[in-house]
Amino acid sequence: MKKTRDIKSIEQSLVSFYRNQKRMPTYTEMMDLFEVRSKSVVSYWIDKLIEKGILEKDAQGFLKLSGISFGIPLVGNVAAGLPVSAEENVHDVVSMDAYLVDKPESSFLLRVSGDSMIGAGIMDGDLVVVERNRQPKNGDIVLAEVDGQWTMKYFRRKGADVVLVAANPAYPEIHPREELKIGGVITASVRKYLM
Amino acid sequence: MKKTRDIKSIEQSLVSFYRNQKRMPTYTEMMDLFEVRSKSVVSYWIDKLIEKGILEKDAQGFLKLSGISFGIPLVGNVAAGLPVSAEENVHDVVSMDAYLVDKPESSFLLRVSGDSMIGAGIMDGDLVVVERNRQPKNGDIVLAEVDGQWTMKYFRRKGADVVLVAANPAYPEIHPREELKIGGVITASVRKYLM
DNA sequence: TTGACAATAGAACGCGCGTTCTATATAAAG
DNA sequence: CTTTATATAGAACGCGCGTTCTATTGTCAA
Numbered sequence: 098m099k100k101t102r103d104i105k106s107i108e109q110s111l112v113s114f115y116r117n118q119k120r121m122p123t124y125t126e127m128m129d130l131f132e133v134r135s136k137s138v139v140s141y142w143i144d145k146l147i148e149k150g151i152l153e154k155d156a157q158g159f160l161k162l163s164g165i166s167f168g169i170p171l172v173g174n175v176a177a178g179l180p181v182s183a184e185e186n187v188h189d190v191v192s193m194d195a196y197l198v199d200k201p202e203s204s205f206l207l208r209v210s211g212d213s214m215i216g217a218g219i220m221d222g223d224l225v226v227v228e229r230n231r232q233p234k235n236g237d238i239v240l241a242e243v244d245g246q247w248t249m250k251y252f253r254r255k256g257a258d259v260v261l262v263a264a265n266p267a268y269p270e271i272h273p274r275e276e277l278k279i280g281g282v283i284t285a286s287v288r289k290y291l292m
Numbered sequence: 293m294k295k296t297r298d299i300k301s302i303e304q305s306l307v308s309f310y311r312n313q314k315r316m317p318t319y320t321e322m323m324d325l326f327e328v329r330s331k332s333v334v335s336y337w338i339d340k341l342i343e344k345g346i347l348e349k350d351a352q353g354f355l356k357l358s359g360i361s362f363g364i365p366l367v368g369n370v371a372a373g374l375p376v377s378a379e380e381n382v383h384d385v386v387s388m389d390a391y392l393v394d395k396p397e398s399s400f401l402l403r404v405s406g407d408s409m410i411g412a413g414i415m416d417g418d419l420v421v422v423e424r425n426r427q428p429k430n431g432d433i434v435l436a437e438v439d440g441q442w443t444m445k446y447f448r449r450k451g452a453d454v455v456l457v458a459a460n461p462a463y464p465e466i467h468p469r470e471e472l473k474i475g476g477v478i479t480a481s482v483r484k485y486l487m
Numbered sequence: 488t489t490g491a492c493a494a495t496a497g498a499a500c501g502c503g504c505g506t507t508c509t510a511t512a513t514a515a516a517g
Numbered sequence: 518c519t520t521t522a523t524a525t526a527g528a529a530c531g532c533g534c535g536t537t538c539t540a541t542t543g544t545c546a547a
Contacts, residue, residue: 102494109397116396120315120354124535135496140536142494158535159315169393169421171401191401193388196419197482198364201311202304206366206386218413218483224391226364238485287392287482288413290433297524319505330526335506337524353505 107131107142108151112166121160168192197226197285204228204284207240214238214249216264223288225249227281242278243271249283302326302337303346307361316355363387392480398424399479402435409433409444411459418483420444422476437473438466444478 110130114122122130127139143160146152153161168190198204209223217238219225233239233252241250241261250261250271261271305325309317317325322334338355341347348356366384393399404418412433414420428434428447436445436456445456445466456466 118350119356123352123533125533126352133495135498136535137497137537138495143535155313157318157321161314168389169396169399169401171403171419173403193392193482194363197388197484201364204364206364208366208368215413218410218415218418220413223413224366282486284486285482285484287388287480289392289480291477291479318503320503328525330528331505332507332527333525338505 102131102133104142104145104149104151108146108166111146111152112162115162115167121162165190197287199284200228203230205281209249209286211248213263213265213268216266217251219249219264219283219286220288223286225283226285226287228284229281231282231284233279233282238283240280240283242280243273247280252279252282297326297328299337299340299344299346303341303361306341306347307357310357310362316357359385392421392482394479395423398426400424400476404444404481406443408458408460408463411461412446414444414459414478414481415483418481420478421480421482423479424476426477426479428474428477433478435475435478437475438468442475447474447477 107130111121111127114126114130124136124139124143127143128134128136131139131142133139143152147154150163151166153163155161169192171189171191194201205227207225207227209219209225210221212221219238227240235252235254237252238249239252239261240247241252243250243261248263250263253260253262259273259277261273261277262268302325306317306322309321309325319331319334319338322338323329323331326334326337328334338347342349345358346361348358350356363385364387366386389396400422402420402422404414404420405416407416414433422435430447430449432447433444434447434456435442436447438445438456443458445458448455448457454468454472456468456472457463
């Protein structure tokens, strides 16, 4: 049986460790991970990974996975063929957290109920990212309080007035009289199909 | 001016550091972060954060942010009021990566072009998570090769046969004759509204 | 066979990490 | 004012981290 200790498998074990522990392993821990019996061997491979650009060391000398090993590959064109692993029609690698949420401190998630925004492709059960303290622009989808109830609507300016309109013809337009409570602006929506 | 050195601000600085550096700071670095001049003070506050359940130490004694400080809060019910910060109608806290992608190793992202799945709420420009090597079940949305072109379709079983049908009446059903290439199963879809 | 190179083991070492002690300033309570 | 608790500073210390050295093995080509 051949030794499976090559750069690929070592990279995978590191990514796996980081995903589980939310930190990089120590050299001693890597001895177990790589199945070697000396820290110098660990150092030997770490150097190789750094040469390949898979690992980096930050200013303080701590190991860091470079982006390419982390996150999920964003495939540019499937027509060119399916990505088997880290192939070359991979345009970029993104973390969902970073991609979907600009300001984590002032954002929260909300599960959608109802079909008032079905025309915008937001369905019952979806999860939307809401950013607070953001000035809504014309056409944005906002979380607004209407008749003591929080709903999602398009934010439209008509001259000096503001109109809230659903993305569903079954719902009427709303012309807020005085106070208009905006809970935030919807910046993204996600949906899961399988558990 | 009051000292802003309370548990909340310390927690925020740690979360911010971890988001930027992808690791926890050392005690020496925390001296700068917390604006104190002694490591013992750092230890003093770290203990407090551990008591509050904001921080943890793993088996090897390394600091770890517990889930509640990380990720984005999932609000249960907005009707009860908007979440100002870490309030108590927060049901859960989730990481988008973990929530959307079960198997990061065998998944990839794909940008949707066309409107063949508009009926399922997947629009042009959306990003879908595709999981390879997964057995499609009846009703799943799959990435399939049809006439040398990769498209997304519903996967339907009709007796012993398999039919691929778009979520758009403008597109015809497809009855694959022999080989049916399935590139993967769509497990999630995401959409960004604002840049 | 001989050499070159890649891969491993083991040991030694310095430095910085996290811990823990004592001491002091500030604030609240009696 | 005293007493108590809270919050800070500074220093000392042991241990483990990552580094680096030497030595040994296995593989492949000449």
